[in-house]
Amino acid sequence: MATTTLRREIEVISPTRQRVMGIVFLLLAAAIWFFFGRSTDTGLTTIFNLAPGGIDSNLPDWQVPTLATLNLLALVSAFFGGVQLVRGFGHQTNLILGLVAGFFIFAFLTWAAAGSSLNLAGLLNTTLSKAVPLTLGALSGVLSERAGVVNIAIEGMMLAAALVSALAGSLSGSLWVGLLAGILTGALLGLAHAILSIKYVTDQIISGVVINIFAGGITAFVSQSFMQKYQALNNPGIFRPFEIPLLSKIPILGPILFNNNLFVYAMFIFLILMQVALFYTRWGLRMRSVGENPKAADTLGINVFRTRYMAVILSGMMAGFAGSYFTIGSVGRFDEFMTAGRGFISLAAMIFGNWTPFGSFGAGLLFGFADSLSSKLAILGVNIPSHFLLMAPYLVTMIVLAGVVGRSQMPAADGQPYVKE
Amino acid sequence: MAKKKDSVEKPDAGKILLEELTSEPGGQHSTARRIWRTLLVPVLAIFSGLVLGAILIAVTSESFYTTWGVSPFEAIKAGWNEARIAYGALFSGSIGDPAKIAAALQSGDGLEIRRAFNPIMESLTASTPYIFGALAVALGFRAGLFNIGAEGQLWVGAIFSVFIGYSITGLPAIIHIPLALLAGALGGALWGFIPGWLKAKTGGHEVINTIMMNYIAFRFADYLLTGPMQRPDSFSPVSPTIADSARLPKFFAAPIRFHLGFFIALGVAWLVYWFLFRTKWGFELRSVGFNPHAARYAGINIVNSTVLAMSLSGALAGLAGTNEVLGLNHNLAQAFSSGYGFDSIALALLGKSHPLGVVLASLLFGTLRNGATRMQVVAQIPIDIITVMQAFILVFIAAPAIIRTIYRLRVPVDEEGVSIRGWGGD
Numbered sequence: 052m053a054t055t056t057l058r059r060e061i062e063v064i065s066p067t068r069q070r071v072m073g074i075v076f077l078l079l080a081a082a083i084w085f086f087f088g089r090s091t092d093t094g095l096t097t098i099f100n101l102a103p104g105g106i107d108s109n110l111p112d113w114q115v116p117t118l119a120t121l122n123l124l125a126l127v128s129a130f131f132g133g134v135q136l137v138r139g140f141g142h143q144t145n146l147i148l149g150l151v152a153g154f155f156i157f158a159f160l161t162w163a164a165a166g167s168s169l170n171l172a173g174l175l176n177t178t179l180s181k182a183v184p185l186t187l188g189a190l191s192g193v194l195s196e197r198a199g200v201v202n203i204a205i206e207g208m209m210l211a212a213a214l215v216s217a218l219a220g221s222l223s224g225s226l227w228v229g230l231l232a233g234i235l236t237g238a239l240l241g242l243a244h245a246i247l248s249i250k251y252v253t254d255q256i257i258s259g260v261v262i263n264i265f266a267g268g269i270t271a272f273v274s275q276s277f278m279q280k281y282q283a284l285n286n287p288g289i290f291r292p293f294e295i296p297l298l299s300k301i302p303i304l305g306p307i308l309f310n311n312n313l314f315v316y317a318m319f320i321f322l323i324l325m326q327v328a329l330f331y332t333r334w335g336l337r338m339r340s341v342g343e344n345p346k347a348a349d350t351l352g353i354n355v356f357r358t359r360y361m362a363v364i365l366s367g368m369m370a371g372f373a374g375s376y377f378t379i380g381s382v383g384r385f386d387e388f389m390t391a392g393r394g395f396i397s398l399a400a401m402i403f404g405n406w407t408p409f410g411s412f413g414a415g416l417l418f419g420f421a422d423s424l425s426s427k428l429a430i431l432g433v434n435i436p437s438h439f440l441l442m443a444p445y446l447v448t449m450i451v452l453a454g455v456v457g458r459s460q461m462p463a464a465d466g467q468p469y470v471k472e
Numbered sequence: 473m474a475k476k477k478d479s480v481e482k483p484d485a486g487k488i489l490l491e492e493l494t495s496e497p498g499g500q501h502s503t504a505r506r507i508w509r510t511l512l513v514p515v516l517a518i519f520s521g522l523v524l525g526a527i528l529i530a531v532t533s534e535s536f537y538t539t540w541g542v543s544p545f546e547a548i549k550a551g552w553n554e555a556r557i558a559y560g561a562l563f564s565g566s567i568g569d570p571a572k573i574a575a576a577l578q579s580g581d582g583l584e585i586r587r588a589f590n591p592i593m594e595s596l597t598a599s600t601p602y603i604f605g606a607l608a609v610a611l612g613f614r615a616g617l618f619n620i621g622a623e624g625q626l627w628v629g630a631i632f633s634v635f636i637g638y639s640i641t642g643l644p645a646i647i648h649i650p651l652a653l654l655a656g657a658l659g660g661a662l663w664g665f666i667p668g669w670l671k672a673k674t675g676g677h678e679v680i681n682t683i684m685m686n687y688i689a690f691r692f693a694d695y696l697l698t699g700p701m702q703r704p705d706s707f708s709p710v711s712p713t714i715a716d717s718a719r720l721p722k723f724f725a726a727p728i729r730f731h732l733g734f735f736i737a738l739g740v741a742w743l744v745y746w747f748l749f750r751t752k753w754g755f756e757l758r759s760v761g762f763n764p765h766a767a768r769y770a771g772i773n774i775v776n777s778t779v780l781a782m783s784l785s786g787a788l789a790g791l792a793g794t795n796e797v798l799g800l801n802h803n804l805a806q807a808f809s810s811g812y813g814f815d816s817i818a819l820a821l822l823g824k825s826h827p828l829g830v831v832l833a834s835l836l837f838g839t840l841r842n843g844a845t846r847m848q849v850v851a852q853i854p855i856d857i858i859t860v861m862q863a864f865i866l867v868f869i870a871a872p873a874i875i876r877t878i879y880r881l882r883v884p885v886d887e888e889g890v891s892i893r894g895w896g897g898d
Contacts, residue, residue: 203679251871256618256679260817261866268859275854276532395683402680438695445684452676 069139072148076132079155083125087162091118097161098168101303117165124158156420163431174423176307180381182412182419183318184209184390187373188397189404189411190321191366195241196406197329198362199342199464203259204244205370206394207266212236212374214270217385218278220287226379229287233375234368240266241367245360252468263394271387278385289383290314314380317372318412325408338362342462345469355469370394399448405460418444514822514829516875517868518836525861526555529853558851565846566595566839586728591842593730597800599838601626601809603737604792605816606834607744608660608785610825614748615781616761621667621682622789623813624689625660629790630797631693632659634804635701637714637797648717652798653736653791660790661783663689668782672775678782686813697806711804720799733799738831740791745827747784757781789813810841815859818866837862 095117128151134140140147160169188205195202212233220229240262247258278285290312299309308315329335340348341358349355378385396418403417404410421444425437530536530551540547564572568591576588605622612619619625633656640648667681696702697709704712720732748754759767760777768774792812801808819837823829837858844855868875875881 203683247867247871251873253870257821257866257870260620261863261870264814264818264859264866265863268856268861268863271856272528272854272860273532275856392687395687399680399684436695436699438691442688442691445687449670449676449681449684452680453670453674 069135069144072144073132073136073139075148076128076135076151079151080125080128080132083121083128083155083158087158088118088121088125091121091162091165093118095166097164097166099160099164099171100168101172112168113171115161117161120161121158124154124161128154163428167431169427169431172303172307174420174427177423177426178416178420179307179311179315180419181422182415183314183380184373184376184393185397185400185418186318186412186415187314187321187369187376188394189401189415190325190408191237191369191373192398192401193325193329193404193406193408193411194369195244195363195366196401196465197342197462198338198359199345199462199467199469200245200248200359200363200366201255201259201466202244202363202366202370203256203395203398204240204262204266205366205373205397206390206392207259207263208237208240208367208370209374209377209394210270210388210390211240211266212371213377213389214273214278214385216371216375217285217287217378218273220379221284226288226290229379230372230375233379234371237367237369237371237374238364239367241364241370242360244367245363248468249356249359249363252470255466255468267388270385274385274387285384287379287383289379289381312380314372314376321369322408322412329408339462342464345464345467349469349471355471359469373397396444399444402461403448403451406462417447510824512881513872513875514824514833514869516879517822517865517872520868520875520878521861521865522559524864525857526559528860529555529558529851529857554851558847558853561847561850562840562843564843565591565850566843568592582725586724586726590727591846593724593728595839595842596734596835597730597838598842599835600733600737600795600799601792601812602816602819602834602838603741603831604788604795605812606819606823606830607741607827608788608792609816609820610823610827610830611744611748611757611788612781612785613820613825614761615757615777615785616764617668617671617778617781617785618679619664619682619782619785619789620679620817621663621685621786621813622792622816623809623811624682624686625663625786625789626793626809626813627689627693628663628793629656629660629787630793630804630808631696631701632656632790633794634711634714634797637718637802638712641715641717643715643717645717645719645721648715649720649798652714652718653794656790656794656797657787658790660793661787664782664784664786664789665779668779668786671782672778693804694806697804701804703803709806713803714798718798719802720795729800731799733795736791737795740788741827741831744788748827753777753780789816792816815862818862821866821869 097115097117097120099113099115101111101113131140131147131151135144135147160171163169188209191205191208192202215236216229216233218229219232220226223229244255244258244262247253247261248255274285292310292312295309295316299305301309327335329339337348337353338358340351341353341355341362345355348358374390377389382389397415400414400418401411403414404412421440425440428435428437428440530548533551533554535550535554536547539550568588573588576584579585605626608622608625609619633652636652636655637648640651643651663685667676667678667685670676670681671678694709697711701711703710720736722729722731724730746754748758756767756772756777757780759770759772760774760781764774767777793809796808796812797804815837819833820830822837823831823833840858840861841855844853844858847853847857848855
């Protein structure tokens, strides 16, 4: 780990990167002024509603003069750009990048809703709920890839678990049975992935592709043979949101964070649990060492195969949990291919989040934001096709992967099968 | 260091590279034995996949459950019966009904004969996009690259070719068709070039990048089909119909839809074979795929080779989409691809990334898929059963040890695994 930290420091303070980032900040500032500021009439105001729809709150709407806000955001961004060019922010560069990107998005919202109102709290609420499956999926990826097994089967595991939890939930009449069945499905597929890639040393990507193909086929098959014929088999109901007393009364954040269903709370718990378990326990250290250097781990007496099996099965369980969200956590029925590639976006979120739980959550939020914003744009009547906004997560992932925002640090032995000598 | 695994892992790279690339595989054995050894595992894998499919049909059929109460034996009999009916429909839907063919030939009626032969001709037609797609993935594998992006490349290819097809009119077919084909290949190549370039220059893994490019292509296609490319008189997301001069010619009257695309696919398969095994570029590409370190040492430009491989792979995938647009649909609609690009991955593996194997695998799969449409009508078995079977077959191909355990086969001395590397590359 020492070399890793060292490498990152060198990258952060390299002079080329300093200059490039400075120019990026200046460009963003110019874009705010050029695209948004110039096309806004003076005297317009933008209203942000701060309570999600349907909830009474005594919080007043937040009203800002559009043009002044845009100019201010552009000026501050330009100032950051100047400082970065002259002096550099050093270790804080990525933080400032996030800040300026945030300014840009805020400027975009202010401009898009100029002369009308935008429900900011509602937007954030949707962002969170769209981020849930992505984050859980990314956590699933973190679990297996930290132990050195690539898992591109998250998509298939989610899809299969979504179907099984709907089916089991409908048959038993209990959501909990449905949830358990979903997690179990994920675990089984995880086991299959583990056996193929660890025991039979199949290429891990091929093994993942096989599971995706299998899950796509079998869910469509079962759905068409049974669930479309007998609607009673596809009616499990959903976990309802419940308020957490006191916390839900916090202004703005309260109704967004603490009035959700089981899956959202579970996501936060898993986030913290995994961060602690991975980086502050012996279990986590062993798992990461297997992902970084299995040979060394083996020499020190860690059972590489058992660790990897465990990691991949846990990863499957997490993907199964994420899959259950689609049916018994949000819409209450199974539709063919309802995961719609979110497993792959999860993978992207994991990479963007640098193989860490909290990073994955941040990336999940970002991707969820792009998703929820694209549906809002149509309502606001903004003349940008939502398709291009929906491309954003994919583009961002490719840019991150190309090393523009600092090189991503993947586990060194990720994807490499381990053969004992 | 022990056992034979190590001789594969830490070889004298240059020597092995040279041997692998110059000698015909399994040179010391007789031809018959070589063919037998190459075909054994795939054939058993396909057989096992079909058996598992039959079991799945049997245990998910309704009569299986209704007779289960009577006796398990009855249930198994009922299930067996269901599977028999389903596979009968699969056969007659993909190859044709022998009795019908004989009767039609005897009657001498042209339409009847065409109807009787339609299933097998339709199977060939259905195989065509798979041939292009699987060649694309196989070419990537040969260069050590996993092109999961065939689906996106196919979409971009289709977009390019349909645009050339409907926007230009008044050209003779002899110019318009090649132009549209070229445009399709170019579109796919562009979509393959980007991840190839990123891989070569920044090390960004092509699996992730091609997946991302897939989704970008889908969103882009959605945008075009609901906006600039939408047919003016239509509310559904469909492009305008292409000009007659851009359509691939058909050989028979209705209902046979068989068209020139099939022969183009065979020709392209031969070209890919020639390129891979008979040209310097192909040699370099395979060397990089076989052992990038040795290839670099031998002075091969890995950057060029990677970019070339991904672009060519994309071009082939683009042709898969082009073939459907110019040969069958004559327009672009949102549902035009039933996941050809994703299925192609399985077919490339099944065909061991050799053009001949790929063509055979694609013919098999196109036939199965075409027959499954009839199976869906006759036996109410969802067409996705084919996808499940495909997954089973693929498992057996990817982990031949399972097949060997089931059928108690001996392990061959020089077992060649499926050769691609994981995430990190090197």
